[in-house]
Amino acid sequence: xxxxSSTPAVEVKDLSIHYRRYLSKHTSLKDAALNLFxxxxxxxxxxxxxxxxxxxxxxxLGIIGRNGAGKSTLLKAIAGILPPAEGSIIARGTLAPLLExxxxxxxxxxxxxxxxxxxxxxxxxxxxxxxxxxxxxxFAELGDFxxxxxxxxxxxxxxxxxxAVATDIDPDxxxxxxxxxxxxxxxxxxxxxxxxSFFKADKAVVIVSHSMELLRQYCSRAAWLEQGxxxxxxxxxxxxxxxxxxQAS
Amino acid sequence: MGLAATPxxxxxxxxxxxxxxxxWINKKRDEGNDMTHDNVPTSRVHQIRASSGWLSDLSxxxxxxxxxxxxxxxxxxxxxxxxxxxxxxxxxxxLMNPLLQALVMWIVFSRFGxxxxxxxxxxxxxxxMTWTFFSQSISQSLTSIIKNRQLIQKIYIPKLVFPIATVTxxxxxxxxxxxxxxxxxxxxxxxxxxxxxxxxxxxxxLYLMTVGSALLLASLNVFFRDFTHLTEILLRVLFYLTxxxxxxxxFGPEIEQLLKLNPIxxxxxxxxxxxxxxxxxxxxxxxxxxxxxxxVFLGGLTVFTRTQEKFVYYA
Numbered sequence: 001x002x003x004x005s006s007t008p009a010v011e012v013k014d015l016s017i018h019y020r021r022y023l024s025k026h027t028s029l030k031d032a033a034l035n036l037f038x039x040x041x042x043x044x045x046x047x048x049x050x051x052x053x054x055x056x057x058x059x060x061l062g063i064i065g066r067n068g069a070g071k072s073t074l075l076k077a078i079a080g081i082l083p084p085a086e087g088s089i090i091a092r093g094t095l096a097p098l099l100e101x102x103x104x105x106x107x108x109x110x111x112x113x114x115x116x117x118x119x120x121x122x123x124x125x126x127x128x129x130x131x132x133x134x135x136x137x138x139f140a141e142l143g144d145f146x147x148x149x150x151x152x153x154x155x156x157x158x159x160x161x162x163x164a165v166a167t168d169i170d171p172d173x174x175x176x177x178x179x180x181x182x183x184x185x186x187x188x189x190x191x192x193x194x195x196x197s198f199f200k201a202d203k204a205v206v207i208v209s210h211s212m213e214l215l216r217q218y219c220s221r222a223a224w225l226e227q228g229x230x231x232x233x234x235x236x237x238x239x240x241x242x243x244x245x246x247q248a249s
Numbered sequence: 250m251g252l253a254a255t256p257x258x259x260x261x262x263x264x265x266x267x268x269x270x271x272x273w274i275n276k277k278r279d280e281g282n283d284m285t286h287d288n289v290p291t292s293r294v295h296q297i298r299a300s301s302g303w304l305s306d307l308s309x310x311x312x313x314x315x316x317x318x319x320x321x322x323x324x325x326x327x328x329x330x331x332x333x334x335x336x337x338x339x340x341x342x343x344l345m346n347p348l349l350q351a352l353v354m355w356i357v358f359s360r361f362g363x364x365x366x367x368x369x370x371x372x373x374x375x376x377x378m379t380w381t382f383f384s385q386s387i388s389q390s391l392t393s394i395i396k397n398r399q400l401i402q403k404i405y406i407p408k409l410v411f412p413i414a415t416v417t418x419x420x421x422x423x424x425x426x427x428x429x430x431x432x433x434x435x436x437x438x439x440x441x442x443x444x445x446x447x448x449x450x451x452x453x454x455l456y457l458m459t460v461g462s463a464l465l466l467a468s469l470n471v472f473f474r475d476f477t478h479l480t481e482i483l484l485r486v487l488f489y490l491t492x493x494x495x496x497x498x499x500f501g502p503e504i505e506q507l508l509k510l511n512p513i514x515x516x517x518x519x520x521x522x523x524x525x526x527x528x529x530x531x532x533x534x535x536x537x538x539x540x541x542x543x544x545v546f547l548g549g550l551t552v553f554t555r556t557q558e559k560f561v562y563y564a
Contacts, residue, residue: 019562020562029473029475029479030475077297079404079405080295080297080405081401081402081403081404081405081561082561082562083297083299083300083558083559083561084297084298084299085299086299087298087299088296088297088298088299089295089296089297089298090294090295090296090297091294091295091296091297092294092295095295097404097405099403100403103399103400103402103403103404104400104403104404106327108331108334109327109331113327116323117323117327120317120319120320120322120323120324121320121400121404121406123316123317123319123320124319125319126319
């Protein structure tokens with residue numbers, strides 16, 4: 001009964017993202033004054049070039065490409081972290097970026113405080129966060145550690161909490177950047193189940209991964225990114241085969 | 250069901266991570282209705298585009314700030330908590346700073362200075378507490394963007410929240426300074442008066458001015474790290490250019506006019522009028538400080554909102 005084709009979840013139009021690569025790493029006033037005379041000392045580096053992409057609801061899109069092709073940059077742009085130099089992005093619905101787990105954590109705060117802090121970052125109200133705390137703590141399997149400062153956590157605990165916080169919502173758009181390998185084998189299975197539960201619902205999912213096996217398993221569609229432009233876009237199995245062929249030759 | 254509304258009407262120009270309540274509402278909506286999903290399934294549409302003029306940058310930043318006000322509250326409370334976590338005396342340390350400074354200056358300048366004030370200690374203190382609020386807010390918010398670079402490179406957050414939360418958390422300190430000042434004033438001949446309540450509008454003016462300066466310096470510091478050092482020096486110089494340890498009339502009327510161009514001078518004079526002299530400030534002084542504060546505030550806000558989309562690339 002559901003029409004998922006009518007309004008796309010994500011529309012990326014003519015998106016360009018520029019990084020500046022400075023020849024000297026830090027700028028200072030002295031440099032700025034000198035640069036007035038000798039021209040600025042940086043190169044503009046186009047990570048994404050006039051990129052167009054539409055993702056419909058119910059679609060699971062895999063993004064493939066070599067290191068530095070702009071895959072993560074694209075996800076960060078959709079998530080609103082990297083403002084575009086040109087073009088526009090429209091995302092309809094609640095966004096859940098699973099980009100760098102625990103990216104919004106502060107080491108001085110306890111696990112519980114970090115849950116509140118992250119909830120506030122996601123724009124939740126206090127009672128909404130309170131309602132989520134129990135299930136997050138349960139899922140992350142942190143036990144009493146939840147009231148210790150994050151600086152005392154192992155990296156695995158941090159990642160588990162990061163995953164639990166980021167996925168304990170019901171997003172319409174899910175952005176995943178290589179975050180399948182979290183924690184030990186048992187937790188990994190649990191994490192995978194949770195991500196798969198998102199796939200079943202009527203959501204738009206974008207996955208960046210170097211694991212072709214994983215992408216073949218989940219994705220209906222794949223886009224091949226090369227040097228900031230989409231080289232090929234279509235059926236996942238076909239595009240992955242093309243990509244692997246090109247890598248082999 | 251509310252699905253009759255056009256998607257356009259429910260569209261808001263917002264970007265970023267969204268409020269989950271909308272998804273909750275949708276879940277509820279979906280439960281009661283599995284007809285069509287033709288309409289946009291949430292009340293939010295995030296639209297991100299390259300900058301399009303200062304006015305739209307400004308209004309967009311303010312809207313975003315308002316949407317994230319819960320985060321601002323949270324940042325303020327964690328900032329206060331972290332500041333004193335693990336210290337025994339906690340808030341008392343905040344008070345020690347201006348009190349000790351006032352004490353030292355009182356000893357030095359009442360002996361060697363030419364200032365004739367009956368209660369010079371409190372005269373000093375009224376200025377120093379205003380100044381301390383300003384200078385601490387500035388030095389803390391100066392690095393507020395750079396220090397949070399980990400955060401802004403990994404998650405979408407409206408950048409305005411950082412300097413504003415820092416300055417606002419200092420407002421709590423200002424309140425404690427005020428309580429300490431009144432406690433001391435009551436046991437000295439300075440005493441108590443109803444003009445003290447006028448400190449509320451004075452603090453509002455001071456707050457506007459401080460937020461404006463903080464926004465300006467925090468954004469400049471992202472691009473030129475020199476401002477970390479430069480600002481410390483400027484603050485030191487500005488302290489003496491502000492009539493804190495002396496009355497503005499000390500150097501004659503011409504210098505007095507010049508001193509008043511310093512945007513932090515008029516809040517100091519206002520605070521001193523209502524707290525120490527117990528007099529209602531002249532309309533002229535009110536207008537002047539309000540005007541200067543607004544200029545600084547709008548200037549800082551404009552610079553910040555115009556440059557903030559580059560922060561993530563430079564911080």
